[in-house]
Amino acid sequence: MTAHRLCGPDLAGLRVRPHETFRYRAGQYTALESARLPHTWRPYYLAGWPGRDGELEFHVRCTGPGGVSEALVRHTAVGDRIRLGPPRETWHSARSRRANSGWWPGTRAGPR
């Protein structure tokens, strides 16, 4: 983790630098695991585009005690390691992307 910014009592902006190039599209999310809660993964949206340095940003709201969100918001600091899953997409954002690109199974692409 390269930055940890509290934006209120329950909300934190986290920046992380993956070991490998992490390619993703707008609207995608990934699973995060904190070393404080091994084997417990939660999905979080990637905030914005990857920086030139390849860093990723997450905005996490602590929903209560004992969970991954509390570990990330209250008990994680610059220099800590967290684990990242692969980028994933919700059905809704995949559908919007395909609609915007004009591609959708069973439809004709391009102007009619």
Ligand SMILES: Cc1cc2nc3c(=O)[nH]c(=O)nc-3n(C[C@H](O)[C@H](O)[C@H](O)COP(=O)(O)OP(=O)(O)OC[C@H]3O[C@@H](n4cnc5c(N)ncnc54)[C@H](O)[C@@H]3O)c2cc1C
């Ligand atoms: C597609 C998607 C994207 C999301 N994006 C975001 C986002 O960008 N930002 C955001 O803030 N949230 C996001 N969420 C919600 C996020 O994934 C979590 O659900 C939320 O942070 C709460 O997780 P939690 O582990 O803190 O609490 P919960 O999952 O609600 O856990 C409840 C309680 O169970 C107990 N518990 C859970 N696991 C364990 C364990 N292994 N051992 C002991 N006790 C345990 C703890 O007491 C915990 O407080 C997203 C969800 C989805 C589905």
